[in-house]
Amino acid sequence: MAERDELLDHNYDGIQEYDNDLPKWWIWLFVLTLMYGAGYIVYRHGSAGMDQESLLAREMEKHEALRAEIESKQKPEAVGADALLALVSDASAVERGKAVFAAKCAVCHGAQAQGLVGPNLTDDYWLHGGAITDVHSVVVNGVVEKGMQSWKGFISDQEIGEVVAFIWTLHGSNPPDPKKPQGDLVPRSES
Structure with a gap:
């Protein structure tokens, strides 16, 4: 492990860099993001999650129920x-x-x-x-x-x-x- 604030020997267009480790919280955040992504893929595309067709069907049922409710309220009473x-x-x-x-x-x-x-x-x-x-x-x-x-x-x-x-x-x-x-x-x- 490099010591703190140790400059690298290499020169990049006149710029020198420190050879420091990444902060530990960055590494853990990256690992957690990868784990979340893997879990999301399994849930979303596996058997536990809903596929797009099921989501669409569920939302269409909600929409049709709402539309029927609105139409029933707007339907004029029959005038004899x-x-x-x-x-x-x-x-x-x-x-x-x-x-x-x-x-x-x-x-x-x-x-x-x-x-x-x-x-x-x-x-x-x-x-x-x-x-x-x-x-x-x-x-x-x-x-x-x-x-x-x-x-x-x-x-x-x-x-x-x-x-x-x-x-x-x-x-x-x-x-x-x-x-x-x-x-x-x-x-x-x-x-």
């Missing part, structure tokens, strides 16, 4: 035809629906629902079913492929019901310059 038709007979609800329609829907459907970019809502032709519950479903969920956005989350459930009630009262109102019929002829249905 009776509740919507009750709003149709409530004049104040229809007036509130008219105000929401003017603010949110008239841009695409026209001020009198005669149809602009969106379809005419006053005739007997419907693209997605002519029942009041079908109209409610379209307002709540939208029809992305036709450019109709979902209003769920943008306006309250109460306002959605009131807008549907207002739309329902427009049937047969014959506005000026209506858009030509789109969809299927569907007789007025009360369900």
Whole structure:
């Protein structure tokens, strides 16, 4: 073993070095790191640890459970035809629906629902079913492929019901310059 602060005889580009041993804690740290690495390899790739497929499957199960929980909380409660038709007979609800329609829907459907970019809502032709519950479903969920956005989350459930009630009262109102019929002829249905 070299004595402390003993210079080596060799000269490295004009630099001389001491011939001292490494500190013992460095050596033990290195040995412990090697032992940990060996143990980790045995655990991770041996039978004791989980392989990537098992980890993925476990995380996917957690994710699916969380997603199902979130979707169950976000799923809108089914609104029946009776509740919507009750709003149709409530004049104040229809007036509130008219105000929401003017603010949110008239841009695409026209001020009198005669149809602009969106379809005419006053005739007997419907693209997605002519029942009041079908109209409610379209307002709540939208029809992305036709450019109709979902209003769920943008306006309250109460306002959605009131807008549907207002739309329902427009049937047969014959506005000026209506858009030509789109969809299927569907007789007025009360369900």
